[in-house]
Structure formats: structure tokens, C-alpha cells
Amino acid sequence: MSTNGTTALSALAEALSKGSVRTVDLTHTLDPDFPVIILPPEFGQCARFRVEEVSRYDDRGPAWYWRNFSCSEHTGTHFDAPVHWVSGKDLPNASVDSIPVEGFVRPVCVVDCSKQSAEDEDFLMTKDFLLAWEEEHGRIPEGCWVLMRTDWSKRNPAAYLNMREDGAHSPGPDGGAITFLIEERNVVGFGTECVGTDAGQGAHLSPPYPAHFLLHGAGRYGLQCLANLDLLPPTGAMLICPPLKIKHGSGSPLRVLALVEETSS
């Protein structure tokens, strides 16, 4: 990959140092008060992010500050591995420590559903919606990540979870959209701004929780609780999302970054 003595990486290095390629943070801060998914109370719950101080330049450790933190594998901005769902339980290399690292650095398409989600908090992204997006932005390339932009990350915590007596209300994909992304576009993963890859009312779709069931059953990955998707172009950005290497991990909180090329306008 060398032209005139430059490699792809040296060109990238130069673009990064010149600022023509920017690094965008797509991660929420791990904060004890950030919403997590709420399941019916008789089920096990997602552990909140918690911090306990070990020492802070004091009698517990005079020159150093450090803390213990605890959380679920699915707290905050996090990665879902295929073993997270029953449909992916028997797949090989399907936990965060064993899935191939190639999927962690991939091109990303961002499907803007912010207008629709503002109008309908239960908005479901369909295959037709994706086809219409492709009309405008071109075909979704094989092996990329597809992220659903809803601007949900800009909501206050209560409106973000949007929990009511009949459950949470937030947008997500329907089963047809996920099947299309897997079978016809062969994406590596799908991500959202909401607390899960599925819509708030995803339990009532068929199959229930289609994004979880279908993506993970097909060995694909999920990302949720993403932020700043409005700073990404529809196509052309590069996603960097390596989860922690937790033995047999079903997922992990992580820092998600995107490399974005400055347009010359």
C-alpha cells in the first residue's frame, strides 16, 4: 500500500497530526447516576457503576489516589458480544476475550433517525427506511458498523430511559431491518444511543428483542449508550470500539472513538 513512499498508516498519522482527521469521543462518562436497563424486579438487575476510594494522598496511601470501581458488563456505553444472548450462546469465539479484534476497527455508517425519533419515541427503523437511506448515501459496505442516530443521548436521564407503567419508550430497529443488515449487508455490528440496541418496547416485537436475538445469533456485535453521533458523517468515518478483554465476558463498558475526516468545505 505504498505510493510515493507513504503508507496508509503514515498518511493517517499525518492527517491526525495536522487535524484533517479528527478523533471524536462517542462515550458517556461512567457515572453512578447514569441510567441502566431496568428489567422486571424478580430478574437479576444490571449493576450500576460504583466507585469506592482506596486512598487519596492520605493515611490510606499517602502519595497516591486510586479507587475500586464496580459495574455490570452492560453498564454505561458498552459492547455486547454474541454470547450475551441465548441465540449466540453456542457460537465459537463469541465472548469479548475471544472475538476477532478486526471487528473493533471498522468503517461506520450513521443512519439519522433523529427527526423520526423526536416525533415518535417508539420509532422503529425498518428495512425500507435503510433502503431509503442508501438511496441518498450509497450502499452500506460489507463488514462495517451501522449506528442508529436518534439524539437520544441528549435527553435528560429520566427522558432517556423514558420508563412508564408499560415499560420504557425509546426508538430502535425492527426485526426486518436487523435481518437486512445481517443477511444482505453483512455488517459486523449495530449500535444505538439508547440504553439497549432494541427499542424500549422491544419485548413486544417478533422475535422479542430482535436486535439482540438476531444480531448475536448471527455472531454480530452490539453497541449501546453511544453519544455524539450527530458529530459523525453518514458515511466515511472509522469506528474504534475494543471492549475490555474479560475472560468469557458477555460484553464490557468501553471507550468508543471515531476517526472523522474533515470535509474541505
Add this chain to the structure above:
Amino acid sequence: MTEAIQRPRRKDPQKRTVLPTLPPTSRSRKALGFTAAAAAGRFVLQKCDDCGAVTYPPREACPKCLSMALNWRDMPDGGRLIAETTIQTSTNVYFRERTPWRTGTIELDAGITVLAHIHGDVAQSGRVRMIARTDKSGQGVLMALPEQETANMADDKQLRELTCDPKHRRVLVTDGRTALGQAMANAVSAAGASTVFVGIAETWRPYAGADELAAIPNVEVMALDVTDSISVKELASEIGGKVDILINTAEHIRAGGAMDRDGIVTARDEMEVNYFGPLRLIQAFGPGMRFRGADGVNSACAWVNLLSVYALSNWPAYGSTSASQAAAYSLSQCLRGEFRGSGVKVLNALFGPLEEDWRQHLPPPKVTPEGLAKAVVGALQQGLEELAVGAVAEDFLVRWKEDPRVLERELTQPEGA
């Protein structure tokens, strides 16, 4: 009648906070029988099993027949004031700061005379009703009250030293998401608390009763999650200097024991709320309260733990929760030790099954949240440190005092409870 205490003015920021001083602290081991009963509001005196003589102050042997069979027995609480002295000065700093102080000799219906603190409304040579309570030293003392209720009786200066009346005080109810927390907020507000801080965890999750809670007079809803050290510290930084009574209503209860559960996630949740929760609250709010034990009309005065009675002996049907409650109970004993000398009382309210979702399938009798709240406020007004709420808890405590080992065997029978 007693002159009603007015709501205290705002504190003069140039004045040093008055530090707690104490009435006499030492008691013999025998005398602690009186203190333990007083903590539960019981008026007991030693009675000789052999000759029937009643005696006070506490003794090792019967002064009449020298028998060692002196036992603490509940006594009729009536009496008559036969002599009195109003103390104008004292070498004891605690009393010196509080003179004039009324004391007197009471001829008890139980047949002996005792020295006691005297309520201001007791008439000369009048009939009295005796109460035994713990004082600021945590020791049992006797006080004579007027036989009949008088106007503003609870506001008597000497009586208020023995009680933890929420009137004009600022109360923190740590969890207002539940019916219990809301009932507690209602009850302390109705009892005249000047501010009722109510903690709400995870404000991003809706909860039943939110609007009604916010509408209770003097309620201020605050973010507080007892499972989050940062949240607890943040709230203490904000209001720690003005919490006079802390009532920990947070609880996490799930059915199930040890062997029939898979993993420790639920047990850890139970410990996070039921044990580490109060531990965090103690570390954040305890030092401020300990410092403010003599801070005027609205001095810090009480820390309230609501504990399942199964803290005392495990009920395997709720075995894991019982274990976390046992840890909380043990912690409350540590807290009582650490508050000693501050004048802040630790009130443990032991209750039987509560009328709420996680105990829905249990048969009656159950304690309603309102009933528990009312009992706690009543105990604060009386200055108690031990309280059993509900028929199950009362019966349980009788059996526990009788023989904890037998109770343990009962609870672990196949049909135990």
C-alpha cells in the same frame, strides 16, 4: 402547663456550637438492667423473689433478706411527689449548663421511695406517673410526669432532654421511593418536624407516590442513593450539619436462603442496601450528628434503624436477607457505642413482615407502612431506643428473650417462622 417551645431562630454563625456534656455515666453491671429496660420504655425495679421486697437503687442483694434473687420486674408507674428541690447550681457541667433543675422524692405505688427528675407541671404533693428513659449518657433514669396530660407537656425542658421529639427538628428519611419512606415522611411532618429531607435514588426511574410525597408539608426531596458512596457524601456535604434525626428507610428484601439461590448477586444487593447503606450513612452523617448533640432546641438527637426482627434470628425463607439484617443489627450496636457521649440515641425499630410487594405472599398479621411510621414517631417522642412493631415482632421478641436457642430451633423447623 408548659410554655411551648418556639421554632429555634437561625443559628448565630459567630457563636461556637455548644459541645455535648453528660450527666453521670457510670453504672454497675446490675444497674444496666434498669438502663436496658428504660431504653425500651419499661419501668422496672428489682424485686426479691424470696421475700417480695422491692428495692431501688439497684443492688446486688436484697436489703431485707440478703437473697441474691433480685430480678427486674415491671412495676405500677403511679406515685406521689412528697418532697422536691430545685437545683440552682452543680459541679457537674451538664447540670450546671441546665439549671434550674427540678428533682424530688417520689413515694411509689410499688411501695418504696425514689429520687427522680420532676416534670415542671407536676403539682406540689401531686400524683405522678413515672417513666424510665435513657438520658444523654445513655443511662436509665427516672422522671415523674404529671398524672394527667398537660398542655405542651412534651416541651418541658427536662423531659425534652430524655426524648427525641421531631417537633422543630430536621429529619432525613433516606429512601422515599417506597410506601414506607413516604409514610415516614408524612408522620414526621405531622409531628412538627421543621424540615423533612427525603432521599430519592435514581431520579431517572419514576416511582409511585412522587407527587404526594413532594406535597407533604416541609418535605424537601433530595438525591440520595445509599448504595452509592459518592451520593451519600454529596448529600452530607450539603445538609449534614442540619440533620437532627436520621431515619434509614432503605431496605432490600428478597425471599430465599443460601442453598436455593444461584450466585451471590442478590445477596450482594441486600448487603449493599441493608449493611453498607447504613455504614455509608454513618460515615457521612454520624460525625456531624455526634458533634451537634447539644446544639439547642434542634440538637441532633436520634438515629433510627428499621430492622426486620429476623435480624435477631435467621428465618431461612428469607435467609439471605436475614443475614444482611443481622449485619445491620450488629452495626447498630457499634453505632450506639460510637454515639455514646454525644447524646444522640440509636433507636432500633424491629418489625415483623411489612405490608409491601416483596412480602405480599406472606400471611397476616403484617405491619402497614403507616403503622410502622407511627410507631417510630411515637418512640422518638418518648425517647425510646428499642421498639418492636407488630404482633409478629412482639411475639418473636418474647420468644427470643426467653431462649434464643429454642427460637433458632423453631425457626429452622420445616414449618418454621
